[in-house]
Amino acid sequence: MRSKYLSAFAAAACLGTILAGSAAAGEVLDKIKASGKIVYCSDLSVPPFIYLDPKTVQATGFDADIGIAVAKAMGLEAQYKNIGFDGLIPALQAGQCDAILSALFDKPARREVVDFVDYANVGNAVIVKADSPLSIARLVDLSGKRVAVERGSVNEQEVVEASDELVKQGKPKISVVSLPKATDAIQQLLTGLVDAFYGGTATEADYNKQNPGALKLASPQTSTFYTGIATIKKDADVHEALDAAFKKTQADGSYDAVVKKWSFESMAMKP
Structure with a gap:
């Protein structure tokens, strides 16, 4: 190529x-x-x-x-x-x-x-708009929130598992919005259709290079994978x-x- x-x-x-x-x-x-x-x-x-x-x-x-x-x-x-x-x-x-x-x-x-x-070896975190007050330590802290993920990804699986755990505890679930592309998920976040996007920290950094100050991390790096x-x-x-x-x-x-x-x-x- x-x-x-x-x-x-x-x-x-x-x-x-x-x-x-x-x-x-x-x-x-x-x-x-x-x-x-x-x-x-x-x-x-x-x-x-x-x-x-x-x-x-x-x-x-x-x-x-x-x-x-x-x-x-x-x-x-x-x-x-x-x-x-x-x-x-x-x-x-x-x-x-x-x-x-x-x-x-x-x-x-x-x-x-x-x-x-x-x-x-790549890390993930909860990503939000720069003016969002949301701050979490664990995925279960997203109880009651709408969270965008890329369909078929490990990120989707992790958020679904966190939501299932919340339901078992009798707490509000996470509304998981699965989208075909990570870029679709970011657009959902920017337009206010979801509260957060769970994705790679490198994705957030790259987007902010192109659009300074648009996004921020709302959690520590919650998982890393090869x-x-x-x-x-x-x-x-x-x-x-x-x-x-x-x-x-x-x-x-x-x-x-x-x-x-x-x-x-x-x-x-x-x-």
């Missing part, structure tokens, strides 16, 4: 070097090498992680640059297929892409169906190739360059 396609021969040669000493490349990996590109399923609506640049209408963001660096280390081109967040794993299973790269949290339940190459590039378990060869390529980006400095570009030092993975 941001570099010229390499020939299938060059891609195969480079990737063969990365995979030295690992399991023999399988059929799926052979197809990727022959195509000269790796296709990622991504929800292109989560700045600063991955989103569509309004000027170029291409994927940009921290995740997008990670995907490009990893692909380059494999001798391949990175391409992104825009898929709604709750459809990412089904799309991968249906063969619409080779891997998922979309700020996807590495959770035990997901590890039952996909393998992860972790590349960051995020990773996901592949189907049966495609172990692809997972091994991505893992080797990511380690190469750490060794050659290209990973650090992406981290610094997006000011993600606090979320970086150590070699």
Whole structure:
């Protein structure tokens, strides 16, 4: 996407070097090498992680640059297929892409169906408008509030669980407003349709860069998760190739360059 396609021969040669000493490349990996590109399923609506640049209408963001660096280390081109967040794993299973790269949290339940190459450790918090008096210590403190979340995300699951706990205690539930995109959730917040948005602290910081003083954190960072590039378990060869390529980006400095570009030092993975 941001570099010229390499020939299938060059891609195969480079990737063969990365995979030295690992399991023999399988059929799926052979197809990727022959195509000269790796296709990622991504929800292109989560700045600063991955989103569509309004000027170029291409994927940009921290995740997008990670995907490009990893692909380059494999001798391949990175391409992104825009898929709604709750459809990412089904799309991968249906063969619409080779891997998922979309700020996807590495959770035990997901590890039952996909393998992860972790590349960051991301935190979440309750986000509100700058003039909101809301201040909470735990998600259950959102009792009686309307909270926007991205549909299919771990954030949605956490708020639903907090609401269920409140109901068990006989307290007002949290009205969970699940939306297709994180940007939709922010718009709901800004227009006053919800009291808060539960999402990544990096998302809040990035939005305030573009719109100074619009949002603020109403809670401490309530949870942190590793995020990773996901592949189907049966495609172990692809997972091994991505893992080797990511380690190469750490060794050659290209990973650090992406981290610094997006000011993600606090979320970086150590070699």
